[in-house]
Amino acid sequence: MTGSRTIRALQAATGMIVLAAIWQILSMVFPPFLFPPVPEIISRTIEVLITGSLLADVLLTAARIFCGLLGAFILGGILALAIGQSKTMENFVAPVLTFFQGIPALSWVVFAIIWFHGIEFRVLFIMVMTTLPAFTFQILDAFRSMSQDLFEMTMAFRPSRWSLFRYLIVPTIVPGILTAWKVNLGNAARVVVVAELVGATGGVGYQLLRQQQLFDMAGAMAWTLQLVLFVLVVQQTITTIENWALRYRAVSERAL
Amino acid sequence: MSTVISFKNVTKIFARPDGRGDFTAVEHLSFEIYKGEIVAVLGKTGCGKSTMFNIVSGLIEPTSGEARVIGHDPFHEFAFFRGKIGIVFQNDRLMPWRSALDNVRLGLQILDCDPKESEETARAWLRRLGLAGHENDYPHALSGGMRQRVSIARAFAVDPQILLCDEPFSSLDEMTARDLRAEFVRLVRQNDKTAVFVTHQINEAMEIGDRVMVFHRPARIAYEAYLGSMNEDARRKVRDEIMRVLAVEQALAPPPFWQRRELGDQQAGEQRPHEGEETGC
Numbered sequence: 397m398t399g400s401r402t403i404r405a406l407q408a409a410t411g412m413i414v415l416a417a418i419w420q421i422l423s424m425v426f427p428p429f430l431f432p433p434v435p436e437i438i439s440r441t442i443e444v445l446i447t448g449s450l451l452a453d454v455l456l457t458a459a460r461i462f463c464g465l466l467g468a469f470i471l472g473g474i475l476a477l478a479i480g481q482s483k484t485m486e487n488f489v490a491p492v493l494t495f496f497q498g499i500p501a502l503s504w505v506v507f508a509i510i511w512f513h514g515i516e517f518r519v520l521f522i523m524v525m526t527t528l529p530a531f532t533f534q535i536l537d538a539f540r541s542m543s544q545d546l547f548e549m550t551m552a553f554r555p556s557r558w559s560l561f562r563y564l565i566v567p568t569i570v571p572g573i574l575t576a577w578k579v580n581l582g583n584a585a586r587v588v589v590v591a592e593l594v595g596a597t598g599g600v601g602y603q604l605l606r607q608q609q610l611f612d613m614a615g616a617m618a619w620t621l622q623l624v625l626f627v628l629v630v631q632q633t634i635t636t637i638e639n640w641a642l643r644y645r646a647v648s649e650r651a652l
Numbered sequence: 653m654s655t656v657i658s659f660k661n662v663t664k665i666f667a668r669p670d671g672r673g674d675f676t677a678v679e680h681l682s683f684e685i686y687k688g689e690i691v692a693v694l695g696k697t698g699c700g701k702s703t704m705f706n707i708v709s710g711l712i713e714p715t716s717g718e719a720r721v722i723g724h725d726p727f728h729e730f731a732f733f734r735g736k737i738g739i740v741f742q743n744d745r746l747m748p749w750r751s752a753l754d755n756v757r758l759g760l761q762i763l764d765c766d767p768k769e770s771e772e773t774a775r776a777w778l779r780r781l782g783l784a785g786h787e788n789d790y791p792h793a794l795s796g797g798m799r800q801r802v803s804i805a806r807a808f809a810v811d812p813q814i815l816l817c818d819e820p821f822s823s824l825d826e827m828t829a830r831d832l833r834a835e836f837v838r839l840v841r842q843n844d845k846t847a848v849f850v851t852h853q854i855n856e857a858m859e860i861g862d863r864v865m866v867f868h869r870p871a872r873i874a875y876e877a878y879l880g881s882m883n884e885d886a887r888r889k890v891r892d893e894i895m896r897v898l899a900v901e902q903a904l905a906p907p908p909f910w911q912r913r914e915l916g917d918q919q920a921g922e923q924r925p926h927e928g929e930e931t932g933c
Binding site for chain 1: 710734735737739743748749750758761790
């Protein structure tokens with residue numbers, strides 16, 4: 397088990413090393429403002445991480461992503477459970493969410509700038525509106541996949557609504573919730589940058605805009621890497637939670 | 653003896669899944685079950701045994717007639733029956749995310765029992781059913797027989813007055829099923845429960861029941877026998893009679909609606925026998 401994990405890590409590292417090598421070769425061919433050398437990108441990345449004022453921008457973006465996802469998750473969860481229990485509710489809400497899904501993230505940015513003044517509220521609004529449909533539909537799918545057999549078995553004990561929610565519904569939808577967080581995290585990271593790029597005075601998106609104005613490719617790469625690192629760390633955290641929460645699942649010794 | 657379950661002219665009609673009319677699952681069914689009895693309900697697949705079972709457990713409402721359990725309406729007085737009815741289903745219906753111990757504890761948790769007490773009760777029931785040492789195993793790590801034992805422990809753990817069993821051993825091998833049947837009867841007797849045991853196997857019904865009720869489709873009693881202190885000869889006669897009753901049902905009754913062919917559907921609606929067509933009940 398440990399051997400295969402090491403092999404997987406080595407394969408993943410090899411891919412990244414090859415990519416870095418290609419970049420380094422390109423940096424020797426092209427001027428540094430197009431392809432800065434890899435060591436410079438790394439040192440700028442570390443500089444962002446160890447400089448308090450710069451790190452604050454990363455944390456601000458992380459907080460915006462987290463708040464946006466949390467808001468969409470809570471709202472989406474409530475909507476999904478309401479839709480799951482009422483066909484009428486579904487008839488009203490599902491088409492609206494589908495309509496929202498078709499609206500590009502950039503349109504939400506424009507709407508937010510026109511409608512609202514506060515920067516933080518604008519970003520929160522954009523994040524919630526772009527991730528809400530996916531959260532709702534994913535939680536709804538998980539809710540609907542609830543086993544009828546387990547539902548009847550639980551109902552045989554005459555549970556209160558709270559008991560039913562706690563002992564049956566929550567464990568049933570947990571895998572769907574974790575998947576929804578993983579899927580929406582990447583989406584949210586992209587959207588937050590767009591939102592910050594056009595309407596914020598701080599955060600990774602704002603810093604990327606500054607690097608563009610300064611024509612500083614190494615800085616742009618360093619700030620991009622902050623976001624990538626953040627997504628990787630959170631993805632890994634969710635995977636760890638997933639492994640713990642779904643530890644009951646049987647694992648075949650023969651991989652597919 | 654006090655009546656625990658009574659059905660008076662109970663009828664249950666479902667809308668057909670294909671939207672073409674209705675389907676009568678239970679028709680004018682009347683019977684009484686008394687405290688401490690084990691009643692085996694026998695009938696072929698699709699004859700409405702499970703519908704009767706769901707009415708008793710309060711999961712569905714009769715279309716007409718009156719169903720009473722401990723003097724109350726099981727459907728409308730849903731909360732009254734908290735902890736009073738235990739159910740063992742055909743398949744184990746264990747929650748895959750809960751260990752064996754936590755599956756047994758489920759009913760006790762729903763009843764808001766003290767966590768420490770409920771854990772001790774669950775452990776004790778697992779021990780009684782020969783599952784000591786498997787408390788922390790998840791369902792996927794248990795055999796079919798062990799999982800069904802967990803589900804029996806779950807039903808008994810809440811100390812219900814009534815136990816409803818819907819073909820609980822039908823998916824197990826005969827040796828395991830025989831052991832579990834014996835264990836089940838012993839537990840029901842020891843704990844002074846009233847049990848309704850739905851099955852489609854004559855031997856199982858005769859082995860378990862104090863009384864056997866044979867259902868025709870739509871569910872109505874076609875034959876009933878008290879087995880209590882019968883000798884072997886009398887039991888053999890009862891078995892022969894049950895087989896005769898079921899054979900008559902086989903010959904006369906139309907197949908369940910889901911087995912009817914497009915062409916034969918009209919005939920089936922007219923209650924004609926279908927020669928050469930496989931009948932479910």
